[in-house]
Amino acid sequence: MSFEVFRDVAKPILTGFGITAKRIFQMREKSATIQYPEERREQFTRTRWRHVLTRYDSGLERCIGCSLCAGACPARCIFVEAAENTDEDRRSPGERYAARYEINMLRCIFCGYCQEACPTGAIVLRKDFELSNYEREDFIYTKEMLLEPIRD
Amino acid sequence: MPKRIETVVFHDSSTPVIGGIEKAGVVVVAPLESILNQARANALWPLTFGLACCAIEMMSTVAARFDLARFGSEAFRATPRQADVMIIAGRLSKKMAPVLRQIYDQMPEPKWVISMGACASSGGVYNNYAIVQGADQVVPVDVYVPGCPPSPDALIYAVMKLQQKIKHRKFGKLIELKPRSLDEESA
Numbered sequence: 392m393s394f395e396v397f398r399d400v401a402k403p404i405l406t407g408f409g410i411t412a413k414r415i416f417q418m419r420e421k422s423a424t425i426q427y428p429e430e431r432r433e434q435f436t437r438t439r440w441r442h443v444l445t446r447y448d449s450g451l452e453r454c455i456g457c458s459l460c461a462g463a464c465p466a467r468c469i470f471v472e473a474a475e476n477t478d479e480d481r482r483s484p485g486e487r488y489a490a491r492y493e494i495n496m497l498r499c500i501f502c503g504y505c506q507e508a509c510p511t512g513a514i515v516l517r518k519d520f521e522l523s524n525y526e527r528e529d530f531i532y533t534k535e536m537l538l539e540p541i542r543d
Numbered sequence: 544m545p546k547r548i549e550t551v552v553f554h555d556s557s558t559p560v561i562g563g564i565e566k567a568g569v570v571v572v573a574p575l576e577s578i579l580n581q582a583r584a585n586a587l588w589p590l591t592f593g594l595a596c597c598a599i600e601m602m603s604t605v606a607a608r609f610d611l612a613r614f615g616s617e618a619f620r621a622t623p624r625q626a627d628v629m630i631i632a633g634r635l636s637k638k639m640a641p642v643l644r645q646i647y648d649q650m651p652e653p654k655w656v657i658s659m660g661a662c663a664s665s666g667g668v669y670n671n672y673a674i675v676q677g678a679d680q681v682v683p684v685d686v687y688v689p690g691c692p693p694s695p696d697a698l699i700y701a702v703m704k705l706q707q708k709i710k711h712r713k714f715g716k717l718i719e720l721k722p723r724s725l726d727e728e729s730a
Contacts, residue, residue: 424610427699440690466661466668497665497677500691522689523701525708527679530664530689 439503439516442494444538447484452538453513454492455485460505460514468498469505485511492534496522576714583627583653584709586615587702590626590650592643595633597660597692604695614702623649628705629682630698634662635675647682655709657701658684661691 425432445453456473474490482488505514514537524530593601605611605619620626623646635643647656658678661667664687666676678684685708688701 423607424613425608425696426613427609427696428703432696467670495665496689497661497687498667499689500661500667502691520690520694520697521700523686523697523704525686525704527677527687530687 434518439501441519450541452483453511454489456487456489459508463504463508466498468495494532496530584706587628588618590629593632597632600692601632609695628655630657631663632659640681655685659688
């Protein structure tokens with residue numbers, strides 16, 4: 392075997408396999424695979440997944456039913472129907488609240504424009520990504536499903 | 544890989560219970576239905592049907608970081624004759640719809656369909672003349688995955704949901720029962 396053959400063929404191959412062998416011993420300590428259902432990867436800080444309608448600390452809803460989120464939505468997947476607040480039945484601090492708030496999760500592209508458009512910070516996109524389901528009807532998320540429970 | 548095998552029915556009350564599973568010598572008794580369902584659910588070979596950007600996430604699901612092979616689905620087949628589940632990844636144009644239907648018809652029974660992403664499931668932002676508004680207008684869809692695109696873990700969750708559906712499949716029934724959710728299963 393001449394020197395040229397060693398330099399041009401054998402040496403690069405050996406170098407390449409050397410890197411492979413090194414990685415094998417490194418991966419024994421820390422596998423690259425995330426064992427998903429058992430362990431979860433840390434989501435990025437700005438990950439946008441499932442929507443949540445938040446509340447104030449007093450328990451009142453933040454949403455005032457202004458439909459700006461529906462206007463900003465590029466997929467037209469949000470439907471808002473507003474109703475007037477009365478002194479007896481007060482849901483939000485403003486004049487109106489959302490009587491119906493529905494999101495079609497199949498249409499939604501999780502762009503976060505609704506979150507940007509919201510003047511009161513009512514709708515936020517959290518990190519729950521497990522949204523798959525069997526039936527098409529299950530993807531119309533109603534206000535009851537989206538609204539945050541009252542914290543004690 | 545830690546315990547991904549579900550309990551098969553074992554028959555012997557006198558034998559000791561090891562890890563929740565009763566060992567009954569060498570004889571294992573289980574309904575044929577259950578064995579077939581286990582086999583089908585744990586070796587789902589997907590058909591590559593990447594139509595758009597969702598396909599990138601689908602490829603990422605098979606790669607080392609998420610590793611769909613842990614669920615027996617690593618063998619992506621380019622021919623419908625060898626595939627069990629079709630993952631429609633991306634927007635389905637009206638021109639592509641007959642092709643999709645033909646490839647679905649070429650798959651052998653039993654077959655399943657995962658509709659991946661907003662565009663395949665409902666049309667997403669493309670509410671126009673060129674895009675089919677939901678792949679279920681062309682083929683029956685078993686599991687829908689929202690997201691634009693769904694992350695690899697979201698797709699793995701959908702595969703787990705599909706496995707759950709297959710495991711609860713009853714033979715000889717025309718109407719399939721709605722499977723229990725994964726949360727109830729683990730509880």
